[in-house]
Amino acid sequence: MPVPSRRVLVAVDGPSGSGKSSVSREVARRAGLSYLDTGAMYRAVCWAALRDGIDVEDAETLGALVRAVHVDISTDPDVERVVVDGVEVTTAIRGAAVTAGVSAVASHPAVRAELRSRQRTTMDAAPTGCIAEGRDITTVVAPDAHVRVLLTADPAARVDRRARQVEQSGGAAEAGSLAAGDVSTAVLDRDAADSRVTSFVTAADGVLELDSSHLDLEQTVQAVLDLVLAAQAEAAAPGDA
Ligand SMILES: Nc1ncnc2c1ncn2[C@@H]1O[C@H](COP(=O)(O)OP(=O)(O)OP(=O)(O)O)[C@@H](O)[C@H]1O
Numbered sequence: 289m290p291v292p293s294r295r296v297l298v299a300v301d302g303p304s305g306s307g308k309s310s311v312s313r314e315v316a317r318r319a320g321l322s323y324l325d326t327g328a329m330y331r332a333v334c335w336a337a338l339r340d341g342i343d344v345e346d347a348e349t350l351g352a353l354v355r356a357v358h359v360d361i362s363t364d365p366d367v368e369r370v371v372v373d374g375v376e377v378t379t380a381i382r383g384a385a386v387t388a389g390v391s392a393v394a395s396h397p398a399v400r401a402e403l404r405s406r407q408r409t410t411m412d413a414a415p416t417g418c419i420a421e422g423r424d425i426t427t428v429v430a431p432d433a434h435v436r437v438l439l440t441a442d443p444a445a446r447v448d449r450r451a452r453q454v455e456q457s458g459g460a461a462e463a464g465s466l467a468a469g470d471v472s473t474a475v476l477d478r479d480a481a482d483s484r485v486t487s488f489v490t491a492a493d494g495v496l497e498l499d500s501s502h503l504d505l506e507q508t509v510q511a512v513l514d515l516v517l518a519a520q521a522e523a524a525a526p527g528d529a
Pocket residue numbers: 302303304305306307308309310311327449450452453500503504505506508
């Protein structure tokens with residue numbers, strides 16, 4: 289694996305089930321980067337709101353909560369761990385209650401402002417660079433990233449992937465409480481809700497769209513990894529890559 293002499297930032301956005309987390313985590317491993325799952329941060333705040341009995345529509349109280357809550361998220365691609373105010377919530381934030389409330393929590397400007405700031409700080413602190421994934425990383429959090437990718441897949445492929453994930457997890461995955469046919473509604477409804485506050489359907493200027501509908505996971509990882517390795521080579525020896 290190459291050891292980059294300069295830091296490289298990578299931004300990946302896309303709809304639910306497009307493969308952002310799986311692809312970004314694996315690319316981070318292979319390229320020696322930190323990995324930031326920004327959706328997990330929104331989920332962590334939603335978990336804290338439910339813990340405190342806060343209405344997910346209550347913008348003012350959520351604004352105070354997000355500024356006070358301590359969210360510790362692992363950026364080691366080999367360690368999936370989220371801790372909120374000292375409580376490990378790695379599995380709890382994938383549960384049905386958080387999944388049902390997270391789009392509403394993420395819709396509040398005060399929540400977004402605080403988490404975006406923390407996300408950027410985390411990216412900038414990563415020693416070799418960072419790959420961050422979510423819905424607004426290519427456009428708002430890191431529009432200056434060396435590599436910016438909008439990872440898409442058609443709705444049928446995304447619903448099928450999510451259904452398989454639920455099946456393989458034996459019901460432990462986020463949509464585990466849903467009947468198979470309802471996975472489709474869950475995925476597509478969340479996209480519709482999330483689209484109201486973030487733009488992840490069309491690639492912004494300078495953002496490369498990668499349609500993974502007909503690619504397997506390894507092919508998708510390779511496509512993003514090629515871009516990242518090229519950016520690392522360019523950062524190490526500008527003009528030679
Ligand atoms: N190109 C691909 N081909 C087949 N399966 C894939 C591909 N990319 C991802 N998957 C699988 O699809 C499932 C969903 O992927 P993942 O959780 O990474 O999506 P996501 O975009 O991060 O979703 P969300 O935003 O809802 O968290 C996983 O089981 C993953 O292994």
